[in-house]
Amino acid sequence: MSPSLDPGIVIVGASLAGLRGAEALRLHGYAGPLAIVGEEPHPPYDRPPLSKHVLAGELAPGATALPNLVPLRATWHLGVAATGLDRPARTLRLGDGRVLPYGRLLIATGAQARPWPGSEEAALDGVFTLRGRDDAAALRAVLAQGPRHVLIVGGGLIGCEAASCCRDLGIDVTLVDPNPTPLARSLGTFVGGVVSGLLERAGVDFRPGVHVELLEGDTFGRLRRAHLRGGETIEADVAIVALGAVRSTGWLAGAGLMADAGGLTCDGACRVLAADGTPCQDIYAAGDVARWPNPHYGGRLIAVEHWGNAVEQAGHAARNMLAAREDQQPYAHLPAFWSSQFGVNIKAVGLTEGADTVAIVQGSRATRRFLAVYGRAGRSIAAVSFDEGRWLPAYAEQIRAGRPFPPIRDATDQTRIATHVPGFPAPRRGRAAPAETGGIHV
Amino acid sequence: MRVVVDLNRCQGYAQCCYAAPEHFVLRGHEILFYDPAPPDAKRGEIARAVQACPVRAISAEGLDAPERPEAGAAS
Amino acid sequence: MSDTLLAEEPRVAPAGTAPAPDDTLFAQILDPANRANPYPLLARLRERPVARQRDGRYAVSTHAEIRSLLFDPRLSSEDLPPSRRPHTGHVLKDWILNPIKDRVATAHRPLIFRDPPAHDALRHLVMQQFTVRRVRGTHDRVTAVVDALIERCRGRDRVCLVEDLSYPLPVAVICELLGVPEADEPQFQAWATQLSTALEPDARRDEDTRRANVASFDAIADYMKRLIAEKRRRPTDDMLSGLANHADPATPKMGDFDLISTAILLLVAGHETTVNLITNGMLTLLRHPLELERLRRDPERAPRVIEELLRYEPPVHFRTRKALGDIAIAGETIPKGAAVMLVLAAASRDPACFPDPDTFDPDRADNQHFGFGGGLHYCVGAPLARIEVEIALVRLCQRLVRPCLARDPPPYRPGAALRGPASLEITIDGIL
Numbered sequence: 041m042s043p044s045l046d047p048g049i050v051i052v053g054a055s056l057a058g059l060r061g062a063e064a065l066r067l068h069g070y071a072g073p074l075a076i077v078g079e080e081p082h083p084p085y086d087r088p089p090l091s092k093h094v095l096a097g098e099l100a101p102g103a104t105a106l107p108n109l110v111p112l113r114a115t116w117h118l119g120v121a122a123t124g125l126d127r128p129a130r131t132l133r134l135g136d137g138r139v140l141p142y143g144r145l146l147i148a149t150g151a152q153a154r155p156w157p158g159s160e161e162a163a164l165d166g167v168f169t170l171r172g173r174d175d176a177a178a179l180r181a182v183l184a185q186g187p188r189h190v191l192i193v194g195g196g197l198i199g200c201e202a203a204s205c206c207r208d209l210g211i212d213v214t215l216v217d218p219n220p221t222p223l224a225r226s227l228g229t230f231v232g233g234v235v236s237g238l239l240e241r242a243g244v245d246f247r248p249g250v251h252v253e254l255l256e257g258d259t260f261g262r263l264r265r266a267h268l269r270g271g272e273t274i275e276a277d278v279a280i281v282a283l284g285a286v287r288s289t290g291w292l293a294g295a296g297l298m299a300d301a302g303g304l305t306c307d308g309a310c311r312v313l314a315a316d317g318t319p320c321q322d323i324y325a326a327g328d329v330a331r332w333p334n335p336h337y338g339g340r341l342i343a344v345e346h347w348g349n350a351v352e353q354a355g356h357a358a359r360n361m362l363a364a365r366e367d368q369q370p371y372a373h374l375p376a377f378w379s380s381q382f383g384v385n386i387k388a389v390g391l392t393e394g395a396d397t398v399a400i401v402q403g404s405r406a407t408r409r410f411l412a413v414y415g416r417a418g419r420s421i422a423a424v425s426f427d428e429g430r431w432l433p434a435y436a437e438q439i440r441a442g443r444p445f446p447p448i449r450d451a452t453d454q455t456r457i458a459t460h461v462p463g464f465p466a467p468r469r470g471r472a473a474p475a476e477t478g479g480i481h482v
Numbered sequence: 483m484r485v486v487v488d489l490n491r492c493q494g495y496a497q498c499c500y501a502a503p504e505h506f507v508l509r510g511h512e513i514l515f516y517d518p519a520p521p522d523a524k525r526g527e528i529a530r531a532v533q534a535c536p537v538r539a540i541s542a543e544g545l546d547a548p549e550r551p552e553a554g555a556a557s
Numbered sequence: 558m559s560d561t562l563l564a565e566e567p568r569v570a571p572a573g574t575a576p577a578p579d580d581t582l583f584a585q586i587l588d589p590a591n592r593a594n595p596y597p598l599l600a601r602l603r604e605r606p607v608a609r610q611r612d613g614r615y616a617v618s619t620h621a622e623i624r625s626l627l628f629d630p631r632l633s634s635e636d637l638p639p640s641r642r643p644h645t646g647h648v649l650k651d652w653i654l655n656p657i658k659d660r661v662a663t664a665h666r667p668l669i670f671r672d673p674p675a676h677d678a679l680r681h682l683v684m685q686q687f688t689v690r691r692v693r694g695t696h697d698r699v700t701a702v703v704d705a706l707i708e709r710c711r712g713r714d715r716v717c718l719v720e721d722l723s724y725p726l727p728v729a730v731i732c733e734l735l736g737v738p739e740a741d742e743p744q745f746q747a748w749a750t751q752l753s754t755a756l757e758p759d760a761r762r763d764e765d766t767r768r769a770n771v772a773s774f775d776a777i778a779d780y781m782k783r784l785i786a787e788k789r790r791r792p793t794d795d796m797l798s799g800l801a802n803h804a805d806p807a808t809p810k811m812g813d814f815d816l817i818s819t820a821i822l823l824l825v826a827g828h829e830t831t832v833n834l835i836t837n838g839m840l841t842l843l844r845h846p847l848e849l850e851r852l853r854r855d856p857e858r859a860p861r862v863i864e865e866l867l868r869y870e871p872p873v874h875f876r877t878r879k880a881l882g883d884i885a886i887a888g889e890t891i892p893k894g895a896a897v898m899l900v901l902a903a904a905s906r907d908p909a910c911f912p913d914p915d916t917f918d919p920d921r922a923d924n925q926h927f928g929f930g931g932g933l934h935y936c937v938g939a940p941l942a943r944i945e946v947e948i949a950l951v952r953l954c955q956r957l958v959r960p961c962l963a964r965d966p967p968p969y970r971p972g973a974a975l976r977g978p979a980s981l982e983i984t985i986d987g988i989l
Contacts, residue, residue, distance in 0.1 A: 086486055086518060093515065103519040107484035107543035348490045376490045383510040387490070402630060409511065427511040430493060430933050433628040450882025450893065451630030452672040500940035503689045526857060533860035534943060536931060538923050 046072055047141035049361065050132060052122045053148030053288075054078025056086065056106065057327025057350040061146050063110040064358035074114040075140065077132065079149075081119035082173055088347060090176035091198050092380060095205040097184060101177035122149070125295040127320070144322045144361055147292075147304060147312065148354060151285035151328040151345055156193075161255040166263035167279045170198055182278055183209055190214070191266050191276035193252050195222030197379045199282035200235060204381040207242045214274055215239060216250040216266075219465045227388070227424055229463030230398050231412050234405050234426060238382040247274075255279060285345055287329045297323075303331030303343035309368035310357035324361050326353040335372045336440065337391055337421075346377040374440050384408060387429045389436040390422030398462040399446050401435075402454060403428050411435065414462060415445025484543045485518050485528060491539035498531035498540060506531055516540075578604070580611040583898060586874075587758065587973045593966040595874070595976070596915065599903035607889040614896040615880075615889075618903035620910035620925075622887050626899060627932035632878040634934060635672050667822035669934060676933065682811050683819060683937060686799040687734075692940050695730055699945050702729050703952045711988045715963060718839055718981040719832065722949060724750075727831035730945055731824055736788060736795025741780075745824060748777045752821065753829035757972050758877060758898075774821070781817045796823070827938045833872035833977030834942060835949045838863070840981055841870050842950065843962045845917050853954040859947040861919040866946075867905075867928025869917050874902040874976050876930060901927035902976075958986040 049065060051058045054076050062076055078084075086104040093099040117134065124133035125145075132140040153169035156162035166187075168179045183190075183206065190206050192199045195217030206213040215222065221232030222239065239246040251269040258264045266274045289299040297320075298305035298313045304325045306312050310332060311319035327350040331343040344353075356371045363369070376389045395414035403410035403426075411431050414422040420443050423435040438447035446457050485505070494512035498505075502524060505517040520528055525545070532540045582602045586595050599618060602608060606619035617623055626632055668679040706725060710716045728746045729739075737745060751773040754766055785801045792798040797820060803810035811819065842849040842862075852858050876899050884891040891897060905926040906914040912921070929936035936942070953960070963982035970979045 088489070089518065098515070099518065103517075105484055105519070106486055107541055109541055109543065348488070351488070378489045380509075380513040383513070385494075385510065385512045429512050431628060431630055433493075434625065434630060437625050448629070448631060448882075452633055452635075452881065453674055454630065495935055497940060500689055500692055501943075503693070529857065530860045530943075533864050533924075534940070536925065536929065536935065538925055 047130075047143050048073025048075070049144045049146065050074075050140060050142035051076045051146045051148060052132065053146075053150055053327065053329070054080070054084050054116070054118060055148065055150050055327070055350070056084065056347065057148035057150065057354040058146070059084040059106055059108070059354075060351045061148055061326055061354035061358045062112050062114055063108070064355040065362065066110045066112060068359055068362050070358075070362055072143075074112065075117060075142075076112075076114050077117045077120065077122050077134065077140070079119070079121035079135075080172060080174070083116070083118065085173055087171075088378075090173065091170055091201040092205065094176045095170075095180055095183060095202060096208055097180060101173050101180065104173070121291065123291050125292055125297075127295060127314075127323075130322075142322075145324070146354075146357055146361065147323065147325040147329060148327045148350075149288040149291070149329050150350075151287045153281070154283040154286050156255065156281045156283075158255070161257070162281070163261075164255060164257040164263045164279075165261055166277050167255060167281060169281045170202060171285065179278075179280065183211060187211060187278040189274075189276045190278045190280065191216065191252075191274055192280045192282055193266075194282035194284070195219070195224070195235075195246070196226065196282055196284055197223065197377070197381075199280065200239070200381045201379060202280050202282060203239060203244045204242065207244060207382075212245070214245040214247060214276070216247045216252060216268070216274075218249060218251050220248045220463070222246070224463070224465050227392060227412075227462075228395065228398060228414075229465075230460045231405075231424060232463070234408055234410075235381075238384060238408065242382050285328065287331075287343065289329060303341075304329050305341060306330050306332040308333050308335070308339075308370040309360050310353060310371050311360070311368070321365065324357040326350070326357040330357075332371060334391075335370060336374055336442075342375075342391065344373065344375045346375060348376045349373055374436065376436070385427050385429060386424065387432055388422065388424040389432060390414070390420075390439045392422040392424075392462065392464070395421060395462045395464070397445060397459045399457050399459045401446055401448060401457055402431050402451065404455075413439075413446055415459075418445055419443070420445045420447040483520055483522050483525060483528065483545075485516060485520060486541050487514060487516050488539045488541070489514065491537045493537055493539075495536050497534035497536065501530035501534050502527035578608065580609060582608070583610045583614065583616045583900075584612070586900075589969070589971050589973075592969040592971070592973065592976065595902070595973075596906060599900065599906060602900060602903050603907060606887040607891065609889070610898075614898055615891050616898045616900055617886075618900040618907075619887070620904040620907040620927075623899050623901065623904040623927060624925075624931065625886065626878070626884070626897065627927075627930070627934075629884065631880060631882045631884050632897060633672050633881050634670055634676070634878055635666075667818045669822060669826065673933065678809065679811065679815060679819060680933075680937065681808070682800060682803070683796075683823070685805075686796040687937060687941075691734060691796065692944070695734065695941065696944055696948070698733060699726070699730055699948045700952070702726055703949050704956075707952060707956050707988060710985075714984060714986070716957070716983050716985060718953075718983055719836055719978060720980065722953070723832045723835040723981075726835065726945060726949060727828050728824075730941065731827045734796050734941070735820060735823060736793055736797040737784065744780075745777075746828075748773050749825050749828040752777070752825045753975055754972065755825075757974050777821055777824075778817050781820045782813070785813065785816055785820075823938070826936075827941065829972075829975050829977075830872040830936075831938075831942050831945055833975060834866065834946050836978050836981050837870035837872060838866045838946055838950050839953055839983070840962070840967065840978060841866055841917055842954065843960060843983065844965070848917065848919065849954055849960075852951065856951045856955075858919060859951055860943075862950070863943055863946055864924050864926065864928075865917060865919040865921065868911065868924055868926030869905070871902050871905060871926070871928040872977060873928075873930065873974060875900045875974055876934075901930060956989045957983065958989060960985050 084106045086106050089104050094101050121135040122132050123135050153171035190213045192215045200222050203213050203215045221229045222235040223232045252266045253269050254267040256265050286301045287303045289304050292299040296315045306325050307319045310324045312323040312325050328345045331341050333339040334342040360368050379386045392414045394416050397415040400410050401413050409427040411425045411428040420439050425432045492514050496508045505520045507515045528542050529545050532545050586598050602618040606622045608616045668676050706722045732742050755770045788798040788801040792802050878897045880891045880895045882893050908914050929939040960983045963984050967978040967981050
């Protein structure tokens with residue numbers, strides 16, 4: 041192929057991973073054509089503030105556009121989704137019917153909010169999911185009008201952050217979750233119990249162990265109430281469906297790749313695997329959508345839906361895309377996330393999945409300032425901090441090195457270390473390939 | 483101008499709050515709330531915030547060279 | 558060397574291995590003969606990231622290891638420098654046996670020598686007074702002081718930077734922030750200069766230094782006691798008034814002993830280090846005239862220049878901690894009880910983290926230097942230091958005509974931890 045005909049690199053996905061991937065390509069010296077395809081009409085923007093400051097009205101929905109740190113000289117195709125991938129022809133099919141050739145491809149299509157299962161109920165006025173900028177803008181507009189009662193379905197990070205915003209706005213809110221505490225899937229009920237306390241202090245009506253069976257509308261198609269399993273109802277004019285995310289891989293159906301709602305499977309170097317398990321030399325993936333064998337966790341296939349992974353994996357994939365076939369570096373990311381809610385900063389590193397023990401190693405649950413470490417089979421695998429982030433790097437080092445549990449003794453400000461059962465709920469039913477998805481699920 | 487902070491990296495040192503107090507605020511013990519779209523007129527203050535961050539968690543358009551290609555181990 | 562901080566253990570070199578590494582490097586760094594350029598020694602120290610020294614101390618010199626240890630809760634700031642070693646191993650008995658002055662000093666050590674939770678409570682109270690408004694409010698005063706100090710050099714063909722500017726500026730600023738009357742500044746400067754020697758690792762072993770420090774401490778403590786009483790009678794808008802008249806019933810206030818030790822700390826820690834930063838800064842710019850010229854033309858470069866100065870010629874070269882437990886790091890195990898020297902200046906020149914580390918390059922990316930330390934003891938006064946140094950360096954670059962170093966290297970003060978020139982003679986062709 042002569043250089044002038046080289047279609048160059050195409051990035052599918054114009055969010056954080058797509059942008060940082062493009063920047064990394066240029067930073068590593070890639071000078072060829074670069075195209076970026078994004079389903080949303082907006083240039084890349086930052087999501088974490090949406091469920092916090094945008095809902096609270098402190099930031100305008102459009103304020104979180106991401107800075108562009110490297111000159112990209114890219115062709116942007118925004119507001120148009122990729123709808124298909126033809127690997128033999130090396131082309132992408134776009135939603136507007138165009139066909140885009142590529143030389144190499146970086147897939148960073150991310151994930152979507154898991155929708156409410158009943159589509160008619162999901163379409164009721166007042167029922168929201170919260171993932172993108174437009175979702176946040178719509179929900180903010182409704183919250184600003186002062187709804188009577190907000191129901192939040194799902195006590196993960198997004199659900200809790202939304203509940204925190206509602207209370208800051210003085211809005212009555214009920215949070216329901218099938219588990220005994222919020223954040224039970226990511227942090228377990230032992231630590232999740234602290235979040236229950238935060239909800240209670242803030243005046244959130246938290247209903248543990250509750251399943252919503254049905255969202256009922258009035259004759260105008262407006263949400264009226266939720267029916268719970270067992271017959272109880274909750275009156276609400278706004279419902280926020282916060283059931284986590286599904287990876288955006290639907291457009292890859294028929295492309296002959298290992299892709300499902302749990303992610304797009306890659307090798308350790310971020311190369312996408314074909315259905316026969318061989319890596320595609322010219323297709324890489326990064327961010328929420330990518331599922332790869334993580335060396336920190338015994339090579340288990342893991343997808344990580346967090347900000348830090350989007351940045352780091354995009355950079356890593358970009359580097360490998362430009363490197364020789366024999367110089368493909370494995371991606372060894374230690375997952376991390378943060379959340380702020382009810383005035384508390386929560387930070388975590390590592391994967392809690394499979395933890396059999398947890399210990400408070402700094403501070404105490406009673407003061408809501410503490411650092412907890414999770415152990416699995418005698419090794420330290422994850423740590424979470426509530427307003428004790430200053431110690432987290434030391435524990436991250438220990439987890440990265442796979443040190444025994446508990447990893448640090450004889451510390452300042454450390455009382456006797458007592459171990460507890462973390463209290464993870466049984467795996468969620470009806471998930472696509474639950475055994476193959478890792479990450480810190482919310 | 484556009485600003486983003488890597489809040490995994492942020493350790494709450496609050497140096498940015500002194501450099502550009504209208505655009506970076508520490509809440510509670512360690513929650514950093516920042517303005518992702520400060521006005522261009524504040525470029526000088528934002529530049530000071532970027533430079534003063536001990537863990538280089540702040541990125542702003544046109545103000546700092548990007549992260550090292552191999553960055554990440556620290557974040 | 559005469560260091561008897563920890564008992565020397567017999568060293569046995571296993572036969573057939575590589576020659577024993579030099580375990581006197583840290584002692585050589587302390588040697589005043591190496592003060593002008595310790596960086597080759599720091600580079601050798603980095604060859605072993607965690608290196609046991611002959612005296613039993615451990616020197617840590619690489620960026621990754623220091624970053625890890627700065628966040629490690631097993632490293633304590635409490636025990637060093639000790640006023641007295643434990644006699645009996647029984648905490649209460651030791652406390653009773655200690656002389657009264659040391660008892661007070663131990664219980665009321667300033668926050669840089671405290672661990673959580675005591676450290677956090679003290680630091681929180683200080684930060685409540687070290688407000689953004691107060692710190693940023695010093696800007697005009699700093700500019701006025703700097704310009705007045707430069708103006709005093711008019712008509713001379715030579716300035717002594719340390720004497721003419723670096724010394725008088727920080728003390729004027731911290732006195733104003735604290736609420737010390739201007740007339741008492743010269744006295745403060747003398748106390749600060751003396752007491753800063755207490756931060757050197759060998760200060761306690763020199764009986765003259767120790768005696769002089771105790772005398773200064775007594776004098777300044779007495780002064781502070783009276784000043785605090787005055788601030789309670791007639792509160793003014795300053796940090797000491799704020800600390801002395803703590804109004805928030807929800808949080809515990811600072812006891813009087815802590816108040817005195819905190820005030821002294823703010824003076825000492827905020828003084829000597831800023832003096833060094835300004836002096837090291839001008840020295841570095843004079844050695845890099847192109848950078849001096851760029852800063853003169855474009856004062857907006859100052860933030861980059863200052864962060865690079867903090868990396869390249871930091872005012873604090875190392876800090877001391879104690880290991881509360883065994884710490885496995887970089888293939889070594891630092892044993893419980895060992896003294897650990899965090900050689901921040903070496904880490905800030907670690908080639909694994911900073912390409913071309915011995916080059917002064919304000920344009921470098923991702924400059925995560927340790928010029929202000931890191932972790933929970935990160936310099937409280939950093940934002941103030943940045944303001945002072947920026948204004949001082951920019952005004953010096955703009956107002957001194959054709960400045961040149963009269964003597965390079967300049968003479969250094971003896972301190973190794975707080976390292977800086979004793980004087981910096983600069984020839985000039987006038988003042989603008």
